[in-house]
Amino acid sequence: xxxxxxxxxxxxxxxxxxxxxxxxxxxxxxxxxxxxxxxxxxxxxxxxxxxxxxxxxxxxxxxxxxxxxxxxxxxxxxxxxxxxxxxxxxxxxxxxxxxxxxxxxxxxxxxxxxxxxxxxxxxxxxxxxxxxxxxxxxxxxxxxxxxxxxxxxxxxxxxxxxxxxxxxxxxxxxxxxxxxxxxxxxxxxxxxxxxxxxxxxxxxxxxxxxxxxxxxxxxxxxxxxxxxxxxxxxxxxxxxxxxxxxxxxxxxxxxxxxxxxxxxxxxxxxxxxxxxxxxxxxxxxxxxxxxxxxxxxxxxxxxxxxxxxxxxxxxxxxxxxxxxxxxxxxx
Amino acid sequence: xxxxxxxxxxxxxxxxxxxxxxxxxxxxxxxxxxxxxxxxxxxxxxxxxxxxxxxxxxxxxxxxxxxxxxxxxxxxxxxxxxxxxxxxxxxxxxxxxxxxxxxxxxxxxxxxxxxxxxxxxxxxxxxxxxxxxxxxxxxxxxxxxxxxxxxxxxxxxxxxxxxxxxxxxxxxxxxxxxxxxxxxxxxxxxxxxxxxxxxxxxxxxxxxxxxxxxxxxxxxxxxxxxxxxxxxxxxxxxxxxxxxxxxxxxxxxx
Numbered sequence: 001x002x003x004x005x006x007x008x009x010x011x012x013x014x015x016x017x018x019x020x021x022x023x024x025x026x027x028x029x030x031x032x033x034x035x036x037x038x039x040x041x042x043x044x045x046x047x048x049x050x051x052x053x054x055x056x057x058x059x060x061x062x063x064x065x066x067x068x069x070x071x072x073x074x075x076x077x078x079x080x081x082x083x084x085x086x087x088x089x090x091x092x093x094x095x096x097x098x099x100x101x102x103x104x105x106x107x108x109x110x111x112x113x114x115x116x117x118x119x120x121x122x123x124x125x126x127x128x129x130x131x132x133x134x135x136x137x138x139x140x141x142x143x144x145x146x147x148x149x150x151x152x153x154x155x156x157x158x159x160x161x162x163x164x165x166x167x168x169x170x171x172x173x174x175x176x177x178x179x180x181x182x183x184x185x186x187x188x189x190x191x192x193x194x195x196x197x198x199x200x201x202x203x204x205x206x207x208x209x210x211x212x213x214x215x216x217x218x219x220x221x222x223x224x225x226x227x228x229x230x231x232x233x234x235x236x237x238x239x240x241x242x243x244x245x246x247x248x249x250x251x252x253x254x255x256x257x258x259x260x261x262x263x264x265x266x267x268x269x270x271x272x273x274x275x276x277x278x279x280x281x282x283x284x285x286x287x288x289x290x291x292x293x294x295x296x297x298x299x300x301x302x303x304x305x306x307x308x309x310x311x312x313x314x315x316x317x318x319x320x321x322x323x324x325x326x327x328x329x330x331x
Numbered sequence: 332x333x334x335x336x337x338x339x340x341x342x343x344x345x346x347x348x349x350x351x352x353x354x355x356x357x358x359x360x361x362x363x364x365x366x367x368x369x370x371x372x373x374x375x376x377x378x379x380x381x382x383x384x385x386x387x388x389x390x391x392x393x394x395x396x397x398x399x400x401x402x403x404x405x406x407x408x409x410x411x412x413x414x415x416x417x418x419x420x421x422x423x424x425x426x427x428x429x430x431x432x433x434x435x436x437x438x439x440x441x442x443x444x445x446x447x448x449x450x451x452x453x454x455x456x457x458x459x460x461x462x463x464x465x466x467x468x469x470x471x472x473x474x475x476x477x478x479x480x481x482x483x484x485x486x487x488x489x490x491x492x493x494x495x496x497x498x499x500x501x502x503x504x505x506x507x508x509x510x511x512x513x514x515x516x517x518x519x520x521x522x523x524x525x526x527x528x529x530x531x532x533x534x535x536x537x538x539x540x541x542x543x544x545x546x547x548x549x550x551x552x553x554x555x556x557x558x559x560x561x562x563x564x565x566x567x568x569x570x571x572x573x574x575x576x577x578x579x580x581x582x583x584x585x
Contacts, residue, residue, distance in 0.1 A: 298560070
């Protein structure tokens with residue numbers, strides 16, 4: 001049996017969990033076995049409606065009011081207890097912050113290895129996975145041992161797809177024997193003040209700046225373009241290290257992953273750690289003095305030149321067009 | 332307040348990764364090495380904690396002899412003591428790495444050196460197992476928080492915060508505890524020249540842990556397939572304004 005650990009909001013599985021279900025359903029088919037799921041937290045049982053379109057036969061719901069809060073060790077305790085009871089062949093979760101953390105706790109409780117951020121799974125002996133290193137800039141083929149295979153699925157390794165046929169989902173509520181110790185760490189959401197700023201992760205346009213912007217003040221031109229296009233400003237790790245911008249603006253492996261329609265990369269060389277952060281951009285426009293910079297080779301459009309000169313001209317042109325004046329025809 | 336920081340030596344990759352002929356490793360002949368980015372912030376945080384609250388700091392790594400460079404980098408920033416868990420060049424998977432660190436922490440405890448806080452990076456930049464800190468915490472029966480971007484200490488407790496898609500969430504941990512951190516926790520300082528000179532002279536304690544098969548076996552590395560792709564050069568310096576506006580209009584951004 002394949003067991004999928006589902007994250008959800010009031011019974012609606014997250015996008016990454018739908019991807020996990022899609023992979024798990026495919027895997028169960030290849031292994032000739034059934035797919036079951038576990039969901040924890042308020043209204044978990046409401047997930048059955050959606051799970052029926054992903055080949056799930058049983059939804060296990062941990063029944064303990066204390067699990068309403070996110071307590072990683074307690075959630076892992078519940079999953080480990082279920083795993084001991086139902087003895088699955090594979091347990092698969094998302095590689096989200098929560099998914100990865102809970103699965104790691106499950107792994108120690110079960111004394112099993114775990115493979116994080118898998119993109120492909122080939123069941124059999126040996127049980128082979130492809131997993132991401134370097135934020136996805138490098139892949140590793142690995143053999144995963146252990147009597148039960150524990151793994152997390154890398155985000156967007158596949159597209160979530162409901163199956164045309166629906167299954168009958170049985171709900172199985174169980175009460176794990178939780179220990180007070182499991183609740184030593186509970187994460188509580190903090191109330192946020194809405195700043196009205198467009199978030200980097202959600203922006204349709206991101207204007208990113210690297211060392212080539214020249215200075216912290218040099219970002220004024222990027223701010224202006226982002227403002228004109230209704231986008232957000234991002235930056236490279238070099239810029240954060242220089243103290244020009246806060247880390248919350250950083251795009252990359254150790255910063256934010258962005259997925260805009262257009263990423264305008266200004267004075268950014270395109271180190272692999274940066275590129276994994278903007279891989280999901282639909283289009284990339286590079287503005288760089290060096291036509292040989294790695295970012296130019298990976299861009300759809302490029303302007304070769306100094307960031308400040310290029311942006312001064314572009315901003316003036318965009319302002320003109322927005323004011324209803326005709327754009328000057330290309331030379 | 333005694334803080335232990337666990338770091339990893341990783342290659343400082345830049346434009347592209349090249350693999351060795353046997354596809355077992357990154358070709359590092361032309362690369363420098365650094366402390367994995369999240370852990371650079373862990374080192375900085377440990378130094379700040381001791382500056383604010385007093386106590387001692389120790390840095391630990393599992394790696395080859397050359398990883399003493401990274402231990403000295405950490406000492407140049409203000410960490411006092413360094414421990415190298417000397418590896419034999421083999422791949423140490425998360426289970427093997429965590430057991431070696433757990434044994435080292437237990438040996439420290441037996442020698443009368445206990446830690447109030449053990450800091451890790453959320454994941455290493457290279458192998459990215461996303462689990463060593465959790466495994467160490469569970470093995471030592473310590474509370475654990477991961478992916479942390481802010482830590483405040485008071486009265487034997489740590490208040491930690493982590494970023495979510497929609498904001499922040501926070502937790503309180505009684506010390507001793509394990510916390511894995513992410514870049515953005517702080518802005519690490521640059522080492523001073525006197526700091527570097529002092530670190531150079533410091534001793535690195537060495538332990539040789541036993542390698543074990545942790546159950547995740549690397550077979551080979553491979554580079555992801557890059558889609559064929561051409562770039563359209565729109566112009567130079569100030570002459571590209573109109574072409575760019577056309578692109579923005581085509582993408583319906585204007």
